[in-house]
Amino acid sequence: MTYLDIDIHKNKESKAMLKEVDKFTREVMRPAGIELDKLSDPADVIEENSLLWEVLKAFRALDLHQIDIPKDLGGMSDLDWMTSLLIKERMGHADAGLAIGMMASNLPFQCAATSKSPVLQQIVRDYCEDRECRMIGCWAPMEVVQKSGGSTTGNNSSRKSPVKAVPNKNRLILNGELIKISNATIATHALISFEFEVSGQTEGSGVAMVPLDLPGVSRGTPLNKIGQRTLNQATIIFQNVEIPVEYMLAKDDSVVNEMSRLLNVGTNLNLGIVFAGLSLAAFDEALNYSKMRIQGGGPIFSHRNIKLQLFKMFAMVESVRANARRLANYASENPNSPSEAHGAAAKYLATETAINISSEAIQIFGGNGLAKEYPLEKIFRDAQTSLVEYGVNDVMAIKSANHL
Amino acid sequence: MTYLDIDIHKNKESKAMLKEVDKFTREVMRPAGIELDKLSDPADVIEENSLLWEVLKAFRALDLHQIDIPKDLGGMSDLDWMTSLLIKERMGHADAGLAIGMMASNLPFQCAATSKSPVLQQIVRDYCEDRECRMIGCWAPMEVVQKSGGSTTGNNSSRKSPVKAVPNKNRLILNGELIKISNATIATHALISFEFEVSGQTEGSGVAMVPLDLPGVSRGTPLNKIGQRTLNQATIIFQNVEIPVEYMLAKDDSVVNEMSRLLNVGTNLNLGIVFAGLSLAAFDEALNYSKMRIQGGGPIFSHRNIKLQLFKMFAMVESVRANARRLANYASENPNSPSEAHGAAAKYLATETAINISSEAIQIFGGNGLAKEYPLEKIFRDAQTSLVEYGVNDVMAIKSANHL
Amino acid sequence: MGYLELDVKIGRKLKALQENAREFGMEVVRPAGVELDRLHDPAEVIAEGSVLWDVFKQFRETGLHKLMIPRAFGGTMGTMPSLAATLLNEQMGYADGGLAISLLVSCMPFAFAIMSPEAEVRNWAREYVEDTGANMVGCWAITEPEHGTDWIMGVSKAGSDPRLAPELTAVKKGDEYILNGQKAAWVSNGTIATHAVLHVGLDQSMGIHGSGIALCPLDLPGISRGAPLNKLGQRPLNQGEIIFKDVKLHKKYMLIPISGFFGANTFGLTFLGMANSSMGATFSGQAQASLDEALTFAKNNTREGLLLAEQEDVKLKLFRMFTRVEAARLFSRKVSDHFFSKTSGPVSSLGSSFRATFWMLGKALQSYYNLYEKHDSVRNFSKRFMNPKKASDLMEWGKYGVASKITATETAYDVAVDAFQIFGEKALSSEYPIGKMLRDARASLIEDGVNDALAMASYEGI
C-alpha cells in the first residue's frame, strides 16, 4: 500500500505505544485468531492450553486492560481519543472476535471504576494488576428506556431485564438468565442490570457487578457460530445468587437509564471502530493480492475495472473510518451527552460496510477468496456475524430513527 | 430535526460568523438559486439584473471572498479548518452551483496571493476590497503529471495543456481554448496553465494569472446544463493574448506539478464538502416531509420501512460529512503533502452519495419529489451533474487508484 | 445493439407489429419527445400547434391504438397474439417514456367502456377506434392531493381505514351522482383528456375500499383543470389536476356503482397488476433505449485516445447493463404473457368479435350489481370469492405485474445512471438524449405508485 495515513495524531508517547500494539495485533492476535477459528468445537477455544490465553496475556502485558480506568485505581485513563481509537481499530483489523472479547472484559471494570464503593474499587485495582488473566469481565447489554417514537401517548415503556433482584437486608438475591453473553464461560465478573422485586412486584431497576464464583451461578455451553468463532459466548444463569449491596453501581431508574445510554453509544462506537478495522483489513488483503496475482499476463491490479473496484472500496472504508473518528472525538469532548443516533449509525454503517467490503475482496481473490487457506473467508464470516450482533442492524436502525 | 450536531467547534468568534453565513445561505442563496434555476436561457442567469449579483454581493459583504488570503494582502487566512469547512458545507446545502461559482472566483486570487510579484499582490488586494463584484475569478483545472500506473516503463507522460505560450521579451503570447470553465463569461481574471512553445517546440509548462479584458480574449455562450444551472460555464478563447511575465505564478515543471497537485486535492475536497452539504439538504428535506406528509392516516415517518430508509440515509450522509472533515483536518495540518487518493475519494463518495440520497429523498416525497414546486428535483439535478464535474467519477477513480 | 430475440413465441404477425411500432416510434415519437422535453413551460406542450398533437394523430393513423379494443368495436384485440400489447408498450417506451404513457393512458376509458351495461357508453370504444383526429383522449384519474400512496395501499387490508376515504366523492341523487373534490396533479393526460376512468368515493366509512369507478366525460359543467404540472422528467407527458364542483354525473356512467369492489381483494390487486405490467413493458423498452445510446456512444467516442468500448471498466459496465435490461424485458414479457394468454384464448377471441357478447356481459354485470345491493348473501359470497387465499391463478397474478414494474423501472433508472457516466461530460449536453432518458426513468420509480408502496400493497399474496 502506498496510500497515506491521514490521521492527525500528535502524541509522541502514544505513538510508541501504538507500535507495540501494532506488533501485538499482527504477530499475536491475527495468527491466533486464524488458528482458533479452525477449532470445530467452541469449547476448545477456551481450553486451558488454547492460544486464547496467550493473546489475553499479551494484551495485558501491554497494559491495554487498564484503558479508561483512572490512574489512582491503577489504570491508564489519560489516553487521547485518537490513540484509544487506533488501538481498537488495529485490534479489529487483526481479529474482530478477539477484539470484542477483550473490550468486553474491560468494560465492567471501567464502569466499576466510576463507583465510590471501596469493594468495587478494590476489584478494579486487582483487575489492573492482573496480567495472568485470573480476572475476566463480561456484561449484559441493557435496554435504554425509549420514549415510544412518533406515538401521541408519550409514555415511557417500562424497563425489562431478565434478572430480578430481591433485596434482603444488606444483600440482593438474584435470579434470571442472560443469553449470548460475550466471555460468559470464562468471565469471573459480570456487570448486569436487574429489576428490583419487592413482595412479588417489580419496582425500579439497578446495576451491579456480580462475582461469578458465587454459589448459584452456572453457565451454558459455548455457542457455535458462523463467524467470530474466537469470541466465547454463552448463557449465564443466576439461581438465588446472593451479592452484598456494595456491589451495586446504580439503584435508581434515571441513573440506570443514563448508564445504559452511555454504554449503548459507547458499545456501538466500539463496534463501529472494530468493523472499520475489519473493513480495512479486507481492503488491504484485496489490494495486496491484486498487485501480486497474475492473470491475463499481468497483475490483476493493472485492469481498469479492478482499479475502479478497489478505489470504490478504498473510498468507502476511509469514510467509515472517518465516521468513527468524528464520533469518538465528539464523545471524548462530550462524555455526558451521547448521540444515540450517531452511535447506532456508526455500528450500522461499519458493519454493513464490513460485509460489503469483505465480499468484494473475496471477488478480487476469486476462488482463493473462498478457501480456508486464505484469510478472507474468515473475515467475511466475522463481518456477517456483526450484522446481528448487539442488535440486528435493521431493528436498531428503526429504533434509532426516533432520535432523528 | 432532533439529531445532534456532533462537530467539535470551539472557536467562539467564528461561531458568530457562521450564524451570519447560515442566514446568508438560507435567506439569500437558496431562494436565489431556486429562481435562477428556473431561467430557461443560461444567459439570463448572468444578466445585469439577475439575482446572481445579489448573491455574490451578499457573499462579499460577509468578506467570504477573503478566505485563505493572508491578512497583509487584505484577506482572512486565520480561519480554522472547521469554520472554513462549515461555510462551504452550508453553501452546498443552499445551492451547489452558486457555491462552486463563488469558490471558483476566489481560487485564482488565493493562488496569486502566494506569489511575490507586486503586480499580482496588488490584484489580490484589489479583489479583497472589491465588494461590488467588479473582479471575478475563474480557473482551468490542470492535469497533474501521472506516472503511468502499473506499467513497467515508468516514464512520466508529458503535460498537456490546451494553451500554448510563446515567450517574447518580457511578455508571453497566449493561444488556445479552454472549455467548460466555471464563471467563464463573467470572470475578469483567469488562472491558467500553459505549455511554453519555443520555435515550434513545446518545452516545459507554466501557470499565470490572465486579466480577461485583454485584446484577443473571447468567450463562448453560456452552457445549458441539466443541473447546477446557477453556475455559469463557458469556453474561453485566447488569440494572441499578450501578458507581462510578472503575471506568471510558476514557470517550472516541478513547481507547476506541485501547484496542480495541491489545487487538485483542494478542489476535490471542496467538492466533497459542497456535495456533503447537498446530501444533508436532501436528507433534511426528506426527514421534514416524512413528519408532515399524512398517508395511511398518519405521518409517513411512523412507518417502520420509512424510518429504516431515513436512518440509512442519515448514516451515509453523516459518514460522508465525517470523511470530508477528516481530510480537511489533515490538509490543514499538512498543507504541503496532499493525499491525492483521499481527495479523489472525498469527491467520489460525496457526489455518489449526493445522487443516491437525493434520489431516495425523491422517493420519500413521492410525486411531489418530481414537481418543480418542491425543492428536490433541482437538488437531484444538481447532484447528478456533479457525477461528471471536474472529472468523470469513474475515470478519476481509476486514475487515483494509482495512489493506492 | 439490438438484441437476440429469445422469445420463441414471436411469429410473423408480432414481428410486423414490432417493426411498425418501432418505425413510428423512432420517426415520430422519439424526435417529438426530445422537442417537447425542451419546452420550458409545460403549457406549451399542449398548446395548439404543438408537435404533441401530431404524435397523437399519427398514432391513430397507424392503427396501433386499436389494440386494446375488441373486434366487435372495430379494434384489433383478439386478432393479434397475446404478446401484442406488451411489444407495443416496449417500442413506445423505447421511443419516449413520457409519450408512451400518454398514448397508453389515452385509450383507457374506451377500453373500459366495453364492459358498460349502457350501449351508449359501450359505443365510445367504436368512436375511439374511428377517431383519427385524436379528438377523444382518455385519462385514468385515481390519485388525489392527500391520497397518493393511500390509493395504492387501498388494495390491501389497510385501505379500509375511513381516514383514507377519497377526496373526490360521489353522492347518489335520483338518477345522478353529485361529484365534489379533486384529483391530483399527477393524473396523466389530466388537463387534455376528454374522458376519464374516474375513481370516486361512494361510501366514505369504508375508506378506499368504499370507492367505485365511473367512466366520466370531462366536459360536464363544474369540471375544471389545474395548470399542467412542471416536473423533472417525462416532460412531454401532460399531467394535471381535475377539479369537480357539484358535477352532475348520470348514473349510466357509473361502471362500478358498488363499493367494496376495489378493496382488499384480488380485483384491486389484479387491476394494479395490469396497470403495472404495462409500466413494466414500457420501461423495459426505455431501459433498452439508454443501453443502446450508451453502446453507440462507447463505440464512437474515445477516452484518453482509446475507444471507450475497448476499456475494461466500460465493457464491464455495458455488459452488466445488458444483463439487467435483458432480465427486465424477459421478466416483463413472461408476466404479461401469462395474463394475456389466460384472458385471451381462442374462445374469448371469437367472442370478442360480436357486439352481442358485450351486450350480454353488460346485462349480467348489471344484474349482479342489483343483487349485490339487495342481498347480503351475494355480497358475502363475492367477498369470499375475491379473497386472495381462494382465488384462482389469474387472481393471484397481480403481484407479478407489480414485480415487473419494480424490476423494469429500477433497471431503467440504474441503466440510465450508468449510461450517464459513460457519456461523461457530454451527458450534460442536450446534444445527447441520455440526460433526458435519465430524468424520464427517474420519474418512473414513482409513476403508477412509489415502488416501495407498490411492494407493500402487493405483499399479502406471497
Place this chain on the structure above:
Amino acid sequence: MGYLELDVKIGRKLKALQENAREFGMEVVRPAGVELDRLHDPAEVIAEGSVLWDVFKQFRETGLHKLMIPRAFGGTMGTMPSLAATLLNEQMGYADGGLAISLLVSCMPFAFAIMSPEAEVRNWAREYVEDTGANMVGCWAITEPEHGTDWIMGVSKAGSDPRLAPELTAVKKGDEYILNGQKAAWVSNGTIATHAVLHVGLDQSMGIHGSGIALCPLDLPGISRGAPLNKLGQRPLNQGEIIFKDVKLHKKYMLIPISGFFGANTFGLTFLGMANSSMGATFSGQAQASLDEALTFAKNNTREGLLLAEQEDVKLKLFRMFTRVEAARLFSRKVSDHFFSKTSGPVSSLGSSFRATFWMLGKALQSYYNLYEKHDSVRNFSKRFMNPKKASDLMEWGKYGVASKITATETAYDVAVDAFQIFGEKALSSEYPIGKMLRDARASLIEDGVNDALAMASYEGI
C-alpha cells in the same frame, strides 16, 4: 411460499419431473447437505460411509441422471420437453447448492462422450446410465492454479496471449499424448471423479486458444489428487486438485485434438453459456430456498411481540426478495428454453434415438479434424465461420447464459443476505439453514467464473 407457475409451457410431463425432483431434493439432498456442511474436515465428506454416496446412488435410482444422455444410449434426453434439465437444476439448487453442482458435473464426461468418434468412449454414456452404484463420477477440469480467470477470458480475443498458455500440457507422441501439469483445487468432484472433461494445452504459442479437450479416465498411471478443498460454502461439494505427471493418454480419448476451437469464437462462448445457464437455473432455485426459509420464519416468529411478517420493513424486504427471485428464475428459464428448443427439435429428438446417428457424427467430426490439420483453407474457413459476427442466433446465445448466471447468483446472494437479517440473531444458530444458504450463495458468485470476468469475456457480442 411456493409460487404461481407463470410458465405456460410446463405441461404434465414436466410437472411430474418437477415433483419427482423436488421430492428427491427435499427428502434426500437437503438433509444430506446440512449434515455434510457440518463436517469439519472436507475429507469426511467423501469418506466411505458418508451420506454423500447415498445421495449419488439414490440420484441414479431416480433416473434423473439420464436426462443429459440421448435415448440411443439409454438416456431420456429427447423424450422430455426442452425445459426438463432447467427444471431439474432448479429443484436440485433448491435442495442444496453444492450437491446440485456435484450431481450436475458428475454426468459431464458421459454427456460429452456421445460426440466421440470412438465407439468405446461413446459407450461410456450407456455405462453411466446403467451405473446405479454411482461407480462412475465425472468432473469438468478446466481451472488451474495460475489460470483461473484466464480460462474464462480465453473465450475472448485476450485468450490468444501465449502468457496464458495452460499449465496442463498434452504433447503428442505416436498414438499417445503425454500429459504434464495440474488442474486447480476448484475442480468440482476433483478428488472423487473417475472421468474428466479435461482441457489441455496443445499449442502453447496460442495461449488458451491453443487448448483441446480430452475425455480422460482418471485411473491412469501418473494421475494423483490433492486434498479436498476446505472452504466457506458449498462444503458438501467435493473440490480438489488433479495432478498429471507423465501421464500417457491414448489419442482415442482426445475429443477435440485441434487447437483453436476453444478460442475467440462463438464455440467457446456457447460452451461458457451452456455451463453458466445451468448455474443460472441452479441458483435461481437456491435463491427461492432462501426466500422460502425467510417467509416461513417471518410467519412463525415475532419481534417485539408482533409477528415479523406483519412488520412493514420485513414485508417490504420480503416482497423485494420475491421480485428478484421471480425475475431471476423466469430470466434463466427463458434463456435455457431458447437454447434447448433450438437444439432439441423433433428431428434431433428422433435422431438421438439411434446409435447410428452418433456413429456418423463421430466419423464426420474425425474427417473434419483430419482436413483441418492438413489444409489451411479448412482452418481459415472454420475460423471465419465461428466468428461471432457471422454466427447464427444460436451462436450468439452464449452471452445470455452468462447473463443468466450473473443474475441468478447475485440474486441468490442478495436474497440470502436479506434473509439472514430477517432471521436476526437466530441466523447464527445452526438450527436454521440460512447461514449455510448464505455461504453457498456466496460461493456461486465465483463458481464457474468470477461474475465480472464472465461479463468481460462475454462482452464482445453486445
